[in-house]
Amino acid sequence: MRHVIKWELSQRKTAILWWTIGAVAIAALILLIYPPLKHQADQFNKVINQLPNGLRQLKAGGTGHVDVANPVDFLNSQLYYVTLPILLIILTITRGSSLIGRDERDHTLELLLARPVSRSKLLAAKAFAGTLETFFVTAVTTLAIVVLAKVVGLNIGFWRLVVAGLYTWLFCLSFGAIAFALNAFGHLTKRASTAIAVILSFGGYIVTSLGGLNHTLANVAKFTPYHYFDIEKVLRAQHVHGLDIYLIGIFILCTLLAYNGFKNRDIE
Numbered sequence: 001m002r003h004v005i006k007w008e009l010s011q012r013k014t015a016i017l018w019w020t021i022g023a024v025a026i027a028a029l030i031l032l033i034y035p036p037l038k039h040q041a042d043q044f045n046k047v048i049n050q051l052p053n054g055l056r057q058l059k060a061g062g063t064g065h066v067d068v069a070n071p072v073d074f075l076n077s078q079l080y081y082v083t084l085p086i087l088l089i090i091l092t093i094t095r096g097s098s099l100i101g102r103d104e105r106d107h108t109l110e111l112l113l114a115r116p117v118s119r120s121k122l123l124a125a126k127a128f129a130g131t132l133e134t135f136f137v138t139a140v141t142t143l144a145i146v147v148l149a150k151v152v153g154l155n156i157g158f159w160r161l162v163v164a165g166l167y168t169w170l171f172c173l174s175f176g177a178i179a180f181a182l183n184a185f186g187h188l189t190k191r192a193s194t195a196i197a198v199i200l201s202f203g204g205y206i207v208t209s210l211g212g213l214n215h216t217l218a219n220v221a222k223f224t225p226y227h228y229f230d231i232e233k234v235l236r237a238q239h240v241h242g243l244d245i246y247l248i249g250i251f252i253l254c255t256l257l258a259y260n261g262f263k264n265r266d267i268e
Contacts, residue, residue: 001117001125008099008129016133023087023141030078031148038069038153071154072235080164080231082205084141085172089201092134092176097194099126100183100262104190123184123262130176138169156235164234167243171229174250175201181254185261200225225250 067073142165182193204224211218228242
């Protein structure tokens, strides 16, 4: 099991490096615009808050109200609600769908299973390697955000930024877990795994954000994960019970789905 994890990470070390550099660079560029933006906050706020509520929610979620001079509003609207999650969701879905799928397509999965390793241990090793990869990218990015927040004068506590990074990682990881579980479960679900994860993530984001424009969309949004992704509350040190319930439920469900499916299905 240890060898599988090491092999997965060694195969991905260059990609991990570039994903980390890219995430840190994007976060740095966004945080560095805060000082000049703060001095022109009244003009920006007037323009942003005159937009329809649904359009403002595309950027900030929640109520859609934005005060770019406020550190919490700035980080939530410019980084945590859309930009960083989109980057990490792409990473987790692509990794989740390829951890088992790539070996099966390349016909190397049989060779791995020919070794003295059970299917459940192989599955766990693959999942752990993918989780560790995405955690590393998020952890380094969060560290960069903590440092740069102090430099540019974003007065938000260290632990609030750490917890915001943790919740963002877990939320994005949930879509990778969905893709991974569907890939492992069976041949039919494997073919639709990426599409389903993308629809639940990006489709849910659009439906949730536009919920302010339409009552029907607002009701549909309650059944999407993005509806419960409220990093603004996390940055304000408030509880996010809906997000906690979603994360616990989806990881348990994906674990059971992947384990029971992969244990019993044929390998292509």
